[in-house]
Amino acid sequence: MAVSLCLSTATFVGAYLLWGCSPRHARRASADPYQGSPRQDNCFVWPEGIRAAVSLTFDDARPSQIGVGLPILNKYRVPATFYVSPDRLKARLRDWQKVARSEHEIGNHSLRHPCTGNFPWAKDKALEDYTLSQMKEELQQANATIESLLNVRPVTFAYPCGQKYVGRGKEVRSYVPLVAEMFLAGRGWMDEGANDPAFCDLAQLLGTELDGLEFQQAKKLIEAAAENGFWLVFCGHEIGQGGRQTTRADTLKAICDYARDVDNGIWIDTVESIARYVQEVRKAPIGAGS
Numbered sequence: 532m533a534v535s536l537c538l539s540t541a542t543f544v545g546a547y548l549l550w551g552c553s554p555r556h557a558r559r560a561s562a563d564p565y566q567g568s569p570r571q572d573n574c575f576v577w578p579e580g581i582r583a584a585v586s587l588t589f590d591d592a593r594p595s596q597i598g599v600g601l602p603i604l605n606k607y608r609v610p611a612t613f614y615v616s617p618d619r620l621k622a623r624l625r626d627w628q629k630v631a632r633s634e635h636e637i638g639n640h641s642l643r644h645p646c647t648g649n650f651p652w653a654k655d656k657a658l659e660d661y662t663l664s665q666m667k668e669e670l671q672q673a674n675a676t677i678e679s680l681l682n683v684r685p686v687t688f689a690y691p692c693g694q695k696y697v698g699r700g701k702e703v704r705s706y707v708p709l710v711a712e713m714f715l716a717g718r719g720w721m722d723e724g725a726n727d728p729a730f731c732d733l734a735q736l737l738g739t740e741l742d743g744l745e746f747q748q749a750k751k752l753i754e755a756a757a758e759n760g761f762w763l764v765f766c767g768h769e770i771g772q773g774g775r776q777t778t779r780a781d782t783l784k785a786i787c788d789y790a791r792d793v794d795n796g797i798w799i800d801t802v803e804s805i806a807r808y809v810q811e812v813r814k815a816p817i818g819a820g821s
């Protein structure tokens with residue numbers, strides 16, 4: 532099996548096989564609500580030799596992502612997605628500009644990082660006090676600022692704190708539709724699973740915490756995703772030896788090593804690249820490529 536993990540999306544789209552089953556019609560409900568339906572093979576097929584997709588994403592433009600993470604990712608030639616808020620970029624602007632010119636993806640993580648006001652640090656930017664139009668303006672401004680600093684326009688988004696609403700009580704509104712309108716994909720945080728490529732909503736992809744995991748724990752998650760042919764999106768913050776919100780450098784190294792071994796059948800790439808592939812396969816007419 533000779534599958535390059537860095538093939539372009541276009542190459543992959545040309546290579547997929549679709550067996551003419553629509554996920555909507557293929558799933559039958561189980562009598563036991565916790566049992567789930569039997570796995571439906573071949574509704575969505577990854578490129579030849581690929582059992583699962585994995586994306587590595589890192590939030591908040593923390594300096595250790597540049598200092599510790601990038602050398603590892605670059606050594607293994609593994610493209611990652613960095614979800615940045617523009618203010619944080621200024622500390623290491625030249626480095627971030629370099630990242631933006633490389634294979635890595637720069638995504639939007641809002642301008643002010645609004646989250647629930649129950650977090651003391653978010654009181655003055657509480658989602659409970661936001662409106663949809665404020666949020667729209669903020670996401671547009673973040674895109675424009677990132678573009679002016681790094682010369683790339685973000686295509687995907689990560690919800691700060693994984694929270695997807697504005698307002699409170701009867702006035703709560705989801706801002707997922709806004710993200711769907713503005714971006715190819717939106718990523719959550721602290722979710723419990725991987726994404727079913729035949730079914731998932733690209734505007735609210737499940738994000739799995741990478742911080743604190745040892746490699747064996749991360750590998751278990753990757754293998755669980757591979758059993759179902761799913762797309763696992765890991766999310767991290769700092770990268771270092773350990774500690775709060777920190778992805779372990781040794782785990783990152785081992786994941787890269789594992790994913791670069793073609794015998795493991797893992798396609799590791801940015802959220803943008805994999806989301807584009809998923810979108811293309813879903814758009815393709817039934818039977819195309821077979």
Ligand SMILES: [Zn+2]
Pocket residue numbers: 590591640644691692
């Ligand atoms: Zn964040």
